[in-house]
Amino acid sequence: MRITTSMVQRSILADLNTLSVKLARTQTKAASGREITRPADNPFGTSKAMGLRSNLAANDQYMRNIDDARGWMDATESALDSITQFVKRAQDLVVQASTDTADATSRSAVAAEIAQIIQGVKETANSSYGDRYIMSGTETSVPPYKLGDDDTYQGNDAGHDPALAGIVREIGPGVTMTINSVASELLGSGRSDPGDGKLLNVLRDIADHLAADDGAALRSGDLSALKQQLDGVLEVRARNGSMSNRLDAASTRMDQIGLALTDQLSKTEDADFAQTMIDFNSQSAAYQAALRAGATIIQSSLMDFLR
Amino acid sequence: MPISSFYGLQTSLRGLIAQQRMLDTTGHNIANASTVGYSRQEATLAASRALQLQVAGASNATGAHLGSGVDVQGFRRVRDQFLDAQYRGQNSSLSDWKARADALDSAELSLAEPGDNGINAMLGNFWKAWSDLSKTPDDAAAKTALVQQAGALTDSIHSVRQQMVWAQESAMGQYDAIAGPGGNVERIASELAGLNKTISSFIVNGDSPNDLMDRRDVLLDQLSTYGQLSVEQLDGGSMNVAFVDGSTGLSYPIVTDRTADWAGPPTGDWSPGGQMGGLLAAGKSPGGMIDGYLATLDQFASSLASTVNAAYGGDFFSIGTPPGASIAVDAAIQADPKTIVAGTGASGSNDVALAISQLKGNASVDGAYKAFVAKVGGDLNEAQRMQANAQILTDSVEDRRQSVAGVSMDEEMTNLVRFQRAYQASARAMSTMDEMLDVLINRTGRVGL
Numbered sequence: 072m073r074i075t076t077s078m079v080q081r082s083i084l085a086d087l088n089t090l091s092v093k094l095a096r097t098q099t100k101a102a103s104g105r106e107i108t109r110p111a112d113n114p115f116g117t118s119k120a121m122g123l124r125s126n127l128a129a130n131d132q133y134m135r136n137i138d139d140a141r142g143w144m145d146a147t148e149s150a151l152d153s154i155t156q157f158v159k160r161a162q163d164l165v166v167q168a169s170t171d172t173a174d175a176t177s178r179s180a181v182a183a184e185i186a187q188i189i190q191g192v193k194e195t196a197n198s199s200y201g202d203r204y205i206m207s208g209t210e211t212s213v214p215p216y217k218l219g220d221d222d223t224y225q226g227n228d229a230g231h232d233p234a235l236a237g238i239v240r241e242i243g244p245g246v247t248m249t250i251n252s253v254a255s256e257l258l259g260s261g262r263s264d265p266g267d268g269k270l271l272n273v274l275r276d277i278a279d280h281l282a283a284d285d286g287a288a289l290r291s292g293d294l295s296a297l298k299q300q301l302d303g304v305l306e307v308r309a310r311n312g313s314m315s316n317r318l319d320a321a322s323t324r325m326d327q328i329g330l331a332l333t334d335q336l337s338k339t340e341d342a343d344f345a346q347t348m349i350d351f352n353s354q355s356a357a358y359q360a361a362l363r364a365g366a367t368i369i370q371s372s373l374m375d376f377l378r
Numbered sequence: 379m380p381i382s383s384f385y386g387l388q389t390s391l392r393g394l395i396a397q398q399r400m401l402d403t404t405g406h407n408i409a410n411a412s413t414v415g416y417s418r419q420e421a422t423l424a425a426s427r428a429l430q431l432q433v434a435g436a437s438n439a440t441g442a443h444l445g446s447g448v449d450v451q452g453f454r455r456v457r458d459q460f461l462d463a464q465y466r467g468q469n470s471s472l473s474d475w476k477a478r479a480d481a482l483d484s485a486e487l488s489l490a491e492p493g494d495n496g497i498n499a500m501l502g503n504f505w506k507a508w509s510d511l512s513k514t515p516d517d518a519a520a521k522t523a524l525v526q527q528a529g530a531l532t533d534s535i536h537s538v539r540q541q542m543v544w545a546q547e548s549a550m551g552q553y554d555a556i557a558g559p560g561g562n563v564e565r566i567a568s569e570l571a572g573l574n575k576t577i578s579s580f581i582v583n584g585d586s587p588n589d590l591m592d593r594r595d596v597l598l599d600q601l602s603t604y605g606q607l608s609v610e611q612l613d614g615g616s617m618n619v620a621f622v623d624g625s626t627g628l629s630y631p632i633v634t635d636r637t638a639d640w641a642g643p644p645t646g647d648w649s650p651g652g653q654m655g656g657l658l659a660a661g662k663s664p665g666g667m668i669d670g671y672l673a674t675l676d677q678f679a680s681s682l683a684s685t686v687n688a689a690y691g692g693d694f695f696s697i698g699t700p701p702g703a704s705i706a707v708d709a710a711i712q713a714d715p716k717t718i719v720a721g722t723g724a725s726g727s728n729d730v731a732l733a734i735s736q737l738k739g740n741a742s743v744d745g746a747y748k749a750f751v752a753k754v755g756g757d758l759n760e761a762q763r764m765q766a767n768a769q770i771l772t773d774s775v776e777d778r779r780q781s782v783a784g785v786s787m788d789e790e791m792t793n794l795v796r797f798q799r800a801y802q803a804s805a806r807a808m809s810t811m812d813e814m815l816d817v818l819i820n821r822t823g824r825v826g827l
Contacts, residue, residue, distance in 0.1 A: 075784030076411055078777055085773060110491055110755025111483075111762060118752035120492045128502035129738055132509045139513050201514070203726060211726030212516065229723060236721075236729045241509060241736060340492060373791040 083365040090358040097351045100342045107340050116339050123336040130329045133243055137322045140240040140250045144315050146200040147252050151308045153195040154257070154270075157188050158301045161274060164188075165297060168281055169289035182281035189261075189274050190218055196254040206254035209237065215254040222261025222271045224254060231256045242321045248314065252307055257300075270300045381429065381444070383818065386811040392447030393804035396423055399450045400797040407785045415596030417457040417783035419588055424451050455588040461779040462595060463609070466602035468775050470652040472768035473603045477656025478667075479761035481549040485660075485668050486758045488541030491751050497538060498747060500531040501682075505738035512731035515720035525715040528707045532695075539675050539702040546668040549661025556604050557643040557654055563604060566597050567638040573597070574616040575636045581615035601632065605650035621650045667757060674750045676702040681742045689733045692719070 099108060110117040167173065168181040193216040196206050203211035207226025215226045230237020231253035238251040259269020266272070273296045280288040403421045410416040428443035490496040507527040511520045556562050573594045580587040598619065601607055608629055610618040616636065620629040626648070631639040647665070649655055663669045679702040683695035694711065698704035711718055721727030738744065 072778075073781045073786065073789075075780050075786040075789075077784045078780045081773075081776070081780070107492060109486060110489060110751050111486055111758035112755075114752045114755035114759055117492055117755050118748045121498045121748050121751060124492065125498065125502050125739060125744055128499075128506060132506045132735075136509060136513065203514075207726075209721070209724040209726035211724070227724060229727065236723065236727060238726060239512075239728060239732055241512065241732055244739070245736065247732065247736075373788040377791060377795065 106342045120340045150198045175284040178281045223263040389447035390808035396448040397801035411785040417455040422451045457783045465775045468772040469602045470606045472772045473653040474656040475765035477653045481660035482758040484545040504531045509735040512728040515728040516725040521715040521718045549657045553657040567640040570633045571638040578615040605652035679705040
């Protein structure tokens with residue numbers, strides 16, 4: 072093949088250009104730290120990276136939702152713990168007052184304390200998380216109970232009644248959890264709904280029996296009724312405890328998934344820095360070699376050797 | 379038959395003249411070494427008509443031929459028409475992919491993926507805002523934040539769509555500048571018609587207007603950048619040139635003999651290949667690639683709106699035509715974010731917010747957008763790859779063409795030496811003749827003087 076001057080120049084320029092393009096690409100990779108800077112670099116990888124980024128963002132959100140749910144559960148647990156203490160105290164008082172040695176005066180003193188316990192239980196049920204009441208179903212802006220003689224439950228049964236959606240948190244992809252306990256389940260509506268057999272009703276009955284100096288009633292029905300209420304509270308606490316465990320497990324799982332996702336995203340999207348630097352060095356060496364060779368070829372001609 | 383004493387002087391003179399013409403041609407080649415489209419020229423030499431002699435004792439008595447030196451018959455350009463045709467074909471295909479890659483590049487750039495500012499990230503933030511609202515369903519701040527995020531999402535959809543429309547318009551603008559009235563093709567057509575006229579008038583007279591023919595070939599190369607060409611050589615040095623539709627086989631004349639015929643591109647659909655073909659493939663509406671992207675983006679916007687609205691149970695997004703440019707948060711919600719309904723029950727209920735938050739990763743929204751980005755990236759990737767391949771093929775044909783037609787400096791220098799030596803030798807032959815005649819004229823018949 073006959074090699075002409077313009078061919079030599081064109082091919083040197085084309086080679087230099089190819090090498091510069093490679094160098095520029097490696098330079099972008101090193102500066103951005105990214106293997107993929109544009110979809111055309113790797114369409115499949117881009118779509119994978121986008122999916123991983125979305126998953127990572129969602130995972131982050133699940134973690135925050137779980138933290139919020141935990142806060143809510145902790146507030147509920149501490150309220151239930153206080154109620155447990157109140158019920159135990161009421162038990163002690165009823166045991167004291169039900170003995171035959173107790174007289175009307177001491178029973179009325181106990182009755183006063185029971186009245187305080189009733190207010191205490193209602194106050195505890197009114198606890199809130201953030202500015203939301205935690206035990207009034209989805210009526211989170213309404214306290215479950217009014218203080219005083221009215222024991223009517225003010226909230227709704229959402230969360231206890233399976234037909235109503237309660238306070239729900241999304242704790243994983245497609246996984247939701249109802250986190251609220253409804254006060255009416257344990258406390259009932261007291262005198263407003265006589266015979267519901269719930270805690271307020273039982274306490275009000277005890278107060279009546281104390282006021283009436285009715286030791287027999289205290290001994291026969293009230294003690295066992297209180298025992299039953301205590302079991303009820305403990306049962307709800309056990310249920311909450313197992314839900315907290317579920318949250319912990321979900322949180323651990325999200326942590327692990329988050330790590331795995333970050334790792335995968337990095338493998339898909341990030342440049343291998345060592346590899347990039349090695350590439351950069353070998354490409355710049357090739358570029359310099361091409362420059363030197365090109366310069367030598369262009370400069371020399373037959374004219375240098377003809378007199 | 380006697381031969382003139384001065385015969386040899388004449389022979390040497392012919393040699394001197396021929397070598398001088400060769401040196402002139404070499405000078406012309408060197409001067410045009412960098413001229414675009416120049417093909418090297420060479421003088422064609424032939425031995426001049428010999429002198430017929432009667433030689434005594436020749437066996438067949440037909441005489442002998444005494445050489446009379448050399449004649450310059452003409453100057454020809456060294457060029458291979460077949461390589462020209464090959465080059466133009468490859469060049470069309472290269473420009474086709476290059477135009478596509480350039481147009482798609484600006485469309486793809488508008489996506490800003492993968493990154494923290496693209497639609498994908500905005501979509502993620504939008505779902506997050508709903509999830510946050512589900513935790514505080516009656517909180518005005520969470521609702522305002524949600525409206526902000528939704529606004530950022532619709533803004534980024536609008537901006538991507540607008541930039542794609544611009545990419546489309548810019549491709550069609552280039553197409554018009556090439557093919558439209560007063561465009562490049564029209565200009566080249568009238569120059570070609572003029573060249574056809576001049577060239578054929580020279581050729582009729584028996585001349586070979588090498589440099590004009592080079593100029594015509596340059597124009598044809600340029601036309602082959604714009605579209606697939608058919609070139610028909612006519613007797614008498616003129617030619618017919620037309621664009622050829624690669625799929626229908628129809629031809630659209632540019633120049634017929636001495637008349638410029640280009641009357642703009644056909645109004646209907648055509649696939650001319652070359653830059654025009656690439657620009658049309660990327661930018662034409664309807665049917666172009668960017669047009670397809672816009673349709674997909676609109677589809678994505680409407681399915682985002684309808685999916686969210688269905689879960690919301692009302693109008694969260696309002697949408698018009700085209701969906702991608704008009705999707706927006708419903709005006710009533712924008713005016714008062716507190717009106718956002720997070721749950722169907724009491725103030726603490728969050729079933730609506732939860733349902734929308736759970737739409738994330740939805741195949742018809744997130745999935746559709748991901749597939750869209752992969753499609754745009756894949757198309758551009760293909761165009762760039764094909765462009766690189768076409769570049770290699772074009773370069774190799776151009777190398778072969780240059781190998782035939784290009785000027786090699788080393789070769790020209792060698793020729794320079796060769797012709798100079800030949801010139802010197804012819805001059806030496808002449809002075810030998812001169813010395814011979816000197817003997818005859820000045821020294822003969824001087825016996826005894």
